[in-house]
Amino acid sequence: MFGYLVARLSQAVVVVFAMSVIVFVGVYAIGNPIDVMIDPGATQEIRENLIRQYGLDQPLWRQYFTFVGNVFQGDLGRSMVYNISVTSLVFSRLPATLELVLVSVTIAACIGIPAGLYAGYRPNSIGAKLIMALSVLGFSVPTFWIGMLLIMAFAVELGWLPSGGRGEVAEFLWFKTSLATSNGWSHIIMPAVNLSLFKMGLLIRLTRAGMVEAMGAEYVRFARAQGLPDRQIVFSHILRNISIPVVTVFGLELGSTLAFAVVTETVFNWPGVGKLIIDSILQLDRPVMVSYLVMVVILFVLINLIVDLIYARLDPRVRLKGGS
Amino acid sequence: MLRNTLRSGLATLAILAAAPAVMAQDLTIGLRAGPDSIDPHWSTLGSQAEALRHVFDTLVDVDDKLQLKPGLAVSWEAIDDTTWEFKMREGVKFHDGSDFDAEDVKFSIERIPEVTGPMPMTLYTKYVDSVEVIDPTTLRIKTKGMAPSLPNDFTRLFVVPTETGKDVGNEEFNSGEKAIGTGPYTFVSWQPKGDLVLERFDGYWGGAPAWEKVTRKEIPDDAARVAALKSGQVDLINYVPATDYLSMKGDNNLETFVSDSVYILNIAPSVKDEEPQPIKVNGKEVEGNPLQDLRVRKALDLAINRDVLVNVVLEGLGKPATQLMPEGFFGYTDKLGKREYDIEQAKKLLAEAGYPDGFEIDFTCTNNRVPGDAVVCEALAQMWSRLGLTVNAQALNGTVYFPAAAREEFTMTMSAWGTLTGEAAYTYGALTHTKDAEKGFGNFNRSGYSNPEFDRVFGEGSQTLDPDARRALYEEASFIAMEDRALIPTVILQTVWAAKSGVLDMNPRVDQETRAYEITPE
Numbered sequence: 001m002f003g004y005l006v007a008r009l010s011q012a013v014v015v016v017f018a019m020s021v022i023v024f025v026g027v028y029a030i031g032n033p034i035d036v037m038i039d040p041g042a043t044q045e046i047r048e049n050l051i052r053q054y055g056l057d058q059p060l061w062r063q064y065f066t067f068v069g070n071v072f073q074g075d076l077g078r079s080m081v082y083n084i085s086v087t088s089l090v091f092s093r094l095p096a097t098l099e100l101v102l103v104s105v106t107i108a109a110c111i112g113i114p115a116g117l118y119a120g121y122r123p124n125s126i127g128a129k130l131i132m133a134l135s136v137l138g139f140s141v142p143t144f145w146i147g148m149l150l151i152m153a154f155a156v157e158l159g160w161l162p163s164g165g166r167g168e169v170a171e172f173l174w175f176k177t178s179l180a181t182s183n184g185w186s187h188i189i190m191p192a193v194n195l196s197l198f199k200m201g202l203l204i205r206l207t208r209a210g211m212v213e214a215m216g217a218e219y220v221r222f223a224r225a226q227g228l229p230d231r232q233i234v235f236s237h238i239l240r241n242i243s244i245p246v247v248t249v250f251g252l253e254l255g256s257t258l259a260f261a262v263v264t265e266t267v268f269n270w271p272g273v274g275k276l277i278i279d280s281i282l283q284l285d286r287p288v289m290v291s292y293l294v295m296v297v298i299l300f301v302l303i304n305l306i307v308d309l310i311y312a313r314l315d316p317r318v319r320l321k322g323g324s
Numbered sequence: 325m326l327r328n329t330l331r332s333g334l335a336t337l338a339i340l341a342a343a344p345a346v347m348a349q350d351l352t353i354g355l356r357a358g359p360d361s362i363d364p365h366w367s368t369l370g371s372q373a374e375a376l377r378h379v380f381d382t383l384v385d386v387d388d389k390l391q392l393k394p395g396l397a398v399s400w401e402a403i404d405d406t407t408w409e410f411k412m413r414e415g416v417k418f419h420d421g422s423d424f425d426a427e428d429v430k431f432s433i434e435r436i437p438e439v440t441g442p443m444p445m446t447l448y449t450k451y452v453d454s455v456e457v458i459d460p461t462t463l464r465i466k467t468k469g470m471a472p473s474l475p476n477d478f479t480r481l482f483v484v485p486t487e488t489g490k491d492v493g494n495e496e497f498n499s500g501e502k503a504i505g506t507g508p509y510t511f512v513s514w515q516p517k518g519d520l521v522l523e524r525f526d527g528y529w530g531g532a533p534a535w536e537k538v539t540r541k542e543i544p545d546d547a548a549r550v551a552a553l554k555s556g557q558v559d560l561i562n563y564v565p566a567t568d569y570l571s572m573k574g575d576n577n578l579e580t581f582v583s584d585s586v587y588i589l590n591i592a593p594s595v596k597d598e599e600p601q602p603i604k605v606n607g608k609e610v611e612g613n614p615l616q617d618l619r620v621r622k623a624l625d626l627a628i629n630r631d632v633l634v635n636v637v638l639e640g641l642g643k644p645a646t647q648l649m650p651e652g653f654f655g656y657t658d659k660l661g662k663r664e665y666d667i668e669q670a671k672k673l674l675a676e677a678g679y680p681d682g683f684e685i686d687f688t689c690t691n692n693r694v695p696g697d698a699v700v701c702e703a704l705a706q707m708w709s710r711l712g713l714t715v716n717a718q719a720l721n722g723t724v725y726f727p728a729a730a731r732e733e734f735t736m737t738m739s740a741w742g743t744l745t746g747e748a749a750y751t752y753g754a755l756t757h758t759k760d761a762e763k764g765f766g767n768f769n770r771s772g773y774s775n776p777e778f779d780r781v782f783g784e785g786s787q788t789l790d791p792d793a794r795r796a797l798y799e800e801a802s803f804i805a806m807e808d809r810a811l812i813p814t815v816i817l818q819t820v821w822a823a824k825s826g827v828l829d830m831n832p833r834v835d836q837e838t839r840a841y842e843i844t845p846e
Contacts, residue, residue, distance in 0.1 A: 047446055063807070082516050155551060156555045163557050165557070281723070
């Protein structure tokens with residue numbers, strides 16, 4: 001178990017390293033950030049001074065090692081646009097994204113999994129067919145379009161909910177979160193539903209597929225022959241057996257939603273990290289891009305690790321060995 | 325219990341929905357872009373200056389047509405070739421109650437090089453050699469050489485109190501600790517990309533503004549901004565997209581305000597001896613650079629139907645442009661006349677130049693910098709194809725376009741240029757003057773254009789302190805560059821604000837700034 005953790009974490013280090021090289025070279029290939037940011041009225045002299053000041057006249061490898069050196073001293077750098085440290089910039093916006101993602105995956109799981117179970121349990125009923133049809137819509141209709149429809153309906157026409165932005169925040173336990181105020185909930189509900197639709201569709205289909213397969217499996221028939229009630233068969237036997245793929249996909253989706261909820265964040269003007277990273281890319285704010293992507297890689301590695309640990313818990317046949 | 329919670333939640337929602345009607349003294353604005361920092365010396369970004377003007381005053385201000393008017397300085401004059409004298413406004417207070425005087429201005433000028441970032445404010449102090457405080461209301465600036473445009477540069481010189489210190493940076497300003505100015509509003513709170521909250525400053529020298537509390541929300545997405553207005557979350561938005569503008573005009577609940585902008589879409593044909601991307605006839609690269617021939621550039625110009633660009637492509641939100649600046653700017657020449665569309669004449673000129681069957685040319689534009697840049701780009705390519713050219717039009721993201729344009733990799737480009745200072749030196753000095761690092765001219769001259777006659781007239785203008793004589797010289801310089809098709813202006817972009825009906829009244833500004841203190845309740 002311990003060996004396993006060490007192996008996984010050292011893998012992560014390699015991935016983070018590779019990623020930072022790719023981003024660095026990529027940004028270098030696009031061009032000089034100063035040319036994107038600089039004011040049109042700047043003289044050649046001002047431009048050259050800046051390039052020197054930010055070390056952009058140095059060869060690529062030296063710029064990279066300066067960056068790595070700073071990271072090892074715990075300094076991810078300062079944003080070239082905001083001139084505040086990247087860590088505080090990202091963490092000022094992370095809570096907003098976290099709460100949005102949390103609410104949306106909860107909605108997706110609470111509706112998606114039961115709906116999928118039902119659709120697999122009675123595959124020929126009208127309800128099941130309806131659920132399946134809706135699930136197709138869930139992940140085939142573009143998110144931003146549904147977002148716009150939601151805004152038009154609930155904010156512009158009906159006037160029930162605000163069209164965007166994050167609500168008031170209040171202290172809850174140790175966090176400042178908008179989930180602690182009713183105003184916050186009125187702001188979060190639309191973007192969270194919007195963000196959950198794709199995942200919900202995916203979970204419904206996965207759960208249903210597993211369910212249909214399991215219903216015909218021998219252990220289910222055997223349990224039935226024993227006279228166990230259906231409720232017990234579904235919730236304590238089948239659910240456990242089909243959770244492995246569900247947990248895998250859930251974990252991956254959680255990661256990608258955290259990192260790239262940008263479409264929903266843009267449509268609903270949600271002050272999360274997704275929008276921050278897109279703006280940083282547009283302005284070639286390299287310290288923010290590199291550091292953020294490094295954080296994303298770490299995030300994915302951690303989520304995958306947790307997923308693996310859950311596997312072991314769900315399926316006694318899975319053993320976690322070092323180096324595997 | 326749950327029911328009660330739900331009920332109180334719904335009640336809160338209902339109150340929220342009704343809130344704007346109750347608090348008539350509050351103004352909430354949805355803006356496409358906000359500041360990057362609260363430190364007024366950090367960046368030259370336009371949206372930064374626009375936001376910080378509410379908190380800090382500049383030494384010189386500009387009116388809605390970008391012409392100079394007194395700010396913290398009540399008057400200024402050049403007392404000799406290299407000295408400007410500014411007279412300070414008396415009785416001005418900072419938000420913390422301390423008095424404003426010339427020392428604060430000196431401090432602010434000297435603070436800029438210490439703290440400014442990759443969009444450097446040193447741009448506005450580049451002519452300053454030394455600053456001398458004669459008495460609390462008199463400031464003398466020694467300039468490096470003659471600097472007729474110094475008052476223009478000082479329209480972006482925000483003044484902070486001497487007590488601020490040179491070592492404080494963005495953190496102290498963003499937290500509000502050092503966000504102390506003389507402006508009409510006091511700073512309440514801000515976070516990067518978040519809302520800027522402001523409160524009326526009752527001791528403002530220009531008279532306290534109408535709105536008690538102003539919230540400037542940053543909503544970059546066009547559709548989201550429009551939705552925020554329509555749902556009543558905000559009272560006013562800027563940069564309404566053209567498509568929404570048409571539907572808003574017919575909506576009784578909304579009011580629109582249209583204004584010319586400083587931005588003009590210009591075509592820059594490279595006139596270097598060898599064009600960066602080859603121009604071809606029948607697939608073979610031509611000898612020399614056809615764009616060096618004035619007849620070819622004139623033909624390109626004549627083939628542009630500006631009325632179509634304005635009325636069809638931009639859906640009415642534009643004006644045909646005859647030069648690089650809008651009318652009324654310092655150095656705008658009225659000798660040029662309207663640019664006519666004449667395809668026959670264009671074909672004739674092209675044939676005379678030796679290209680009766682046209683040629684194949686690459687044409688590169690931006691696609692996300694200003695509204696309409698990508699569509700105008702495509703429309704131009706089609707117009708030139710009627711002239712017989714094969715145009716490979718490509719609209720690029722600004723992130724890719726600008727570095728490549730700086731490396732001068734394009735044969736012909738189109739991008740927007742805004743005369744942010746309201747005078748010709750800024751625009752023509754950067755775009756059409758021969759590249760000259762020493763004098764600081766031609767920094768954005770990527771086409772290789774060089775005309776000694778233009779340089780002479782413009783250079784004389786830049787060394788003339790008398791405003792009227794300078795204006796005449798700049799007008800002549802504008803005329804020379806435009807007749808020479810150094811750049812080919814196409815359209816002046818217009819921008820739209822929209823507000824809830826009956827809430828406010830505003831006079832839209834040509835620099836597109838949304839200044840809460842110039843907006844009045846209806």
